[in-house]
Amino acid sequence: MKKLLILLFAILLLASCNTIINDDEATSASPYEKDIVSLYDFLEKNHPDFYNTVKEREAKQILNRSISKSDIESPASFYYSLCEIAAIPHDSHTQVGMDGMMISDLKILPIGFDWFKDGLYIVMAAGGYENLIGKKVVSINGYPFEDIIAAARMAIPNDNDIYLAKSLYGNHMRIYQFYEHLGLLQNEGIIIVETEDMKKTDIHPQSYMDAAGLEYSYLQKAIPPTLNPSSIYSAMFLDDPTAILINYHACMEMENFPFLSFCNQVLDLIAKNGYENIVIDLRYNKGGDSSIISPLVEGLAKLKEQKDIAAYVLIGEDTFSSAIMNAEQMKERLDATLVGRPTGGSVSHYGEILLETLPETGVMFQYSTKYFSGPCQGPLIPDIFVERNMFDYENGIDTDLKALGLIH
Numbered sequence: 001m002k003k004l005l006i007l008l009f010a011i012l013l014l015a016s017c018n019t020i021i022n023d024d025e026a027t028s029a030s031p032y033e034k035d036i037v038s039l040y041d042f043l044e045k046n047h048p049d050f051y052n053t054v055k056e057r058e059a060k061q062i063l064n065r066s067i068s069k070s071d072i073e074s075p076a077s078f079y080y081s082l083c084e085i086a087a088i089p090h091d092s093h094t095q096v097g098m099d100g101m102m103i104s105d106l107k108i109l110p111i112g113f114d115w116f117k118d119g120l121y122i123v124m125a126a127g128g129y130e131n132l133i134g135k136k137v138v139s140i141n142g143y144p145f146e147d148i149i150a151a152a153r154m155a156i157p158n159d160n161d162i163y164l165a166k167s168l169y170g171n172h173m174r175i176y177q178f179y180e181h182l183g184l185l186q187n188e189g190i191i192i193v194e195t196e197d198m199k200k201t202d203i204h205p206q207s208y209m210d211a212a213g214l215e216y217s218y219l220q221k222a223i224p225p226t227l228n229p230s231s232i233y234s235a236m237f238l239d240d241p242t243a244i245l246i247n248y249h250a251c252m253e254m255e256n257f258p259f260l261s262f263c264n265q266v267l268d269l270i271a272k273n274g275y276e277n278i279v280i281d282l283r284y285n286k287g288g289d290s291s292i293i294s295p296l297v298e299g300l301a302k303l304k305e306q307k308d309i310a311a312y313v314l315i316g317e318d319t320f321s322s323a324i325m326n327a328e329q330m331k332e333r334l335d336a337t338l339v340g341r342p343t344g345g346s347v348s349h350y351g352e353i354l355l356e357t358l359p360e361t362g363v364m365f366q367y368s369t370k371y372f373s374g375p376c377q378g379p380l381i382p383d384i385f386v387e388r389n390m391f392d393y394e395n396g397i398d399t400d401l402k403a404l405g406l407i408h
Contacts, residue, residue: 031360032070032078036063038358039085039365043094048350048371053090054154062088062154069181076105078361080155080181086365087157091350093321095157097364107176108211109191109203113137113169114219117387120145120169122193126214129203133219134390136196141179141186148173151182162379163344166317176205222396226281226407233259235266240406243277244270246296251288251322259292267299274307277406280330281314283340287321287351294329301333311336314400315382320345324380325372338382340400347374 040063044050051059062084070081082096110126120137140148149165156172158164172178179185186192191203206214226245228234232254234247246266253259270278278300303309311334313327324345330336350368357364384403392399401407 030070030072032072032081033067035358035360035363036067036070036078036081036085038360039082039096040088042356043085043089043367046369047089047091047094047367048369050089054088059088074105074177075099075101076107076175076177077181078102079363080177082358082363082365083157084155087154089350089368090159091368092157092159092163092345093349093351093353093366093368095366097366099361099363102363104208105177106208107205108208109174109176109205110211110214110216111174111193111203112216113173114393115165115169115388116390116393121219121390122195123219123393124216126206126211126216129201130217132193132195132201133217134394138194138196138198140173140194141184141192142194143184145169148182148184151184152178155182159346159349160344160378162317162342163320163346166344219390219394220396221394224396224398226398226401227284229284233262235262235269238279238401238406239408240277242275243279243406244273244275245279245281245401245406247281248293248323248326249281249284251285251290251292251326253289253292260295263296263299266296267303270300270303270309276308277310277312277404278334279312279314279401279404279406280336282319282323282327283314283316283400284318285320285323285326286318287323287345290322290325290329293326297326297330297333304334309334312404313338314340315343315380316340316400317342317344319343319380321349321351324349324374327380328374337384338380339384339404340382340386341388342379342381344379346378347376347380348372349374 066081066084069077071077079098079102086094086096111122111129111132112124113120114123122132122135122137125133148168149161152164152168156164156167179191192200193203194200228247232250232252236245238245300311311330313330313336315327315338324343324347327338331338350371352368352370353366354369355364355366386400386403388399398407
């Protein structure tokens with residue numbers, strides 16, 4: 001996927017959007033209602049396959065429901081109504097942005113979640129809720145996580161459950177209006193969390209500004225040193241003297257350090273020091289220009305012809321879009337072993353996004369313009385599956401590299 005050129009075009013005027021609002025109703029319709037229809041009609045005309053998993057009749061029912069839920073007083077509710085429309089084509093690349101009014105309207109839970117091998121856990125909390133850190137969640141408002149996923153499939157843009165689950169526990173499940181919009185509340189104004197010890201805790205959402213000002217405690221006491229989040233691409237030695245780790249966190253160039261320069265340095269290092277185990281980390285790579293890493297892949301392929309080199313590619317829930325294409329490329333060219341967990345992105349997927357702006361509210365959204373057909377549907381599956389565990393997460397240990405025996 002070539003580097004995206006993000007272009008801005010004018011959206012079709014609402015007068016041409018006749019899906020749900022007739023001429024008489026259009027005059028009295030709110031800007032929110034008009035823009036929900038505008039988004040629907042635009043995606044219907046411009047998405048490569050808007051009705052690929054939802055029949056048109058069902059999509060129109062979703063449109064009607066989204067309009068009925070969009071409270072003119074609630075920018076956050078409007079956002080989730082737009083999300084329902086963007087979710088129709090079952091495409092993680094088609095997304096709605098949040099403007100300042102939406103963000104300021106959010107009510108945020110002062111706790112945060114993460115997923116480990118045996119379920120959903122609370123990994124962060126503000127004052128008054130610290131006793132919940134490290135506890136396994138049985139249900140939220142009486143709903144187990146699996147039911148929340150089921151309720152969100154047609155409300156949050158996604159193309160597989162890995163992506164959907166990560167977007168929920170990593171984002172939406174901290175937003176009160178998410179539960180409100182999906183009808184998942186028991187008592188208005190609070191969120192009830194039941195933990196494995198059978199205790200139920202009332203969580204009181206905070207305004208966005210108040211939540212941002214809170215002091216949080218975290219389960220994670222250290223970040224794995226192998227992550228190196230400060231650089232888009234980097235290389236480091238591992239405990240195993242035969243191994244080298246290449247981090248590749250985004251398919252893009254660093255302004256002051258071209259990837260080709262980095263690539264040549266790494267290839268020279270591998271050739272001179274005789275590394276036999278090459279690990280490329282794509283676990284946090286959400287995509288971009290799939291061609292950037294090609295010189296490294298081809299250079300490693302040439303080295304592999306001369307000496308015995310084993311390549312490992314780390315993948316996971318955040319591996320998305322072009323990063324999946326790169327993982328497949330290395331699987332084919334380097335006979336690489338994929339290690340980790342299924343990817344958030346799908347092998348066959350819509351992409352090549354463009355940006356647009358809704359005419360009434362100015363809210364921006366992105367949409368796919370092309371379908372990329374791969375050898376299979378759904379996530380890219382690792383050859384070696386490694387489950388996340390709380391001990392490693394809490395203590396800053398890289399579970400995937402430990403599973404390969406490359407760190408102590």
